[in-house]
Amino acid sequence: MAWTAPMTFVANSPLTAAQLNTHLRDNFLETAPAKATEQGGYFVTDTAHRIVERVGRRQTISTEEATTSTSYDDLATQGPTVTVQTGELALALWSCEMRSSNSEPTTCRVTVDVTGDTTIAGDDIRALTNSTGAAGRHQSTHAVFFDDLNPGENTWTMKYRTSSGEATFQRRRLIVLPY
Template identity: 50%
Template sequence: MAWTAPMTAVANSVFSAAQFNLHVRDNLNETAPAKATAAGRFLVTSGANSVTERVITEANVDTSQTTTSTSATDLTTVGPSVTVTTGTSALVLWSCEMTNNTSGQVSLTDFVVTGASSRAASDATALKLMPSAAGSYPNRSGVHTLLTGLTPGANTFTLKYWVGGGTGSFAYRRITVLGL
């Protein structure tokens, strides 16, 4: 169903059932209250005069795991990962508690996208931690990005991990995605 510009009523003219359905009923079915199917969701514009319901989706993995990989990789417990219906953009938020056993070596966490779209993890958007001393206390922090240029549809967002050197430890891994 699509929204239609309402007709202009003319005095003493007959308002047919078809006109009522097109200009009143069908337009009311395109409003936010008609599109909302459950609590805790939000609506985004999906085109001119069109709204679509979206779900805030999140996942987490608390287990502390390590890697020595210098390119983006999965840990023993993959993810976390969420599959979200998006339009052409999404707001992605992620956090992780990280450390590295080697002073001056960075640990990084970023996300990849698979499904309708494809995106590799990147140093440019990654959450980074470089301890000042070997065995430093883990640091928990987070970052977000507005990702544009997605192909609308089901997109899967998965966290990946890597280091500049040494062994990186990663725990309390979280990802939240709002498909826009």
């Protein structure tokens, strides 16, 4: 159903049930209160005169895990992973505590893959990056606005890599706010 521009009422003209249903009832069914189905949902425009409810999702994995992979990969506990219904846009935020077991500086990187109705491989361009030595632990948060999505159900999964040696990651958090 879509919102309909209300008709112009004319004095002394009788209204039909069909007119009242189209211009009053059906338009009220296109309002945010009528479409709200989930606590915490919010509304975005999908097309002209049409709103849709979107719901952000989050996941946290606290477990400390390490990798020696120099290409993006999963840790022993995959994720965090978040699936949401999107339009063409979404804001993804991820954070992680990172450290290297090397005595020399190592670059730890965390990115996200997008799968589902959209496929985007995680890369260094969208990655959260930290250069640290063995003594340094660093907690960072990164935000990326995705404007290249296919509307539908899309899944974000955090991926990890190191430039050399072993990198350790913990307190991994992912939040996705779809538009």
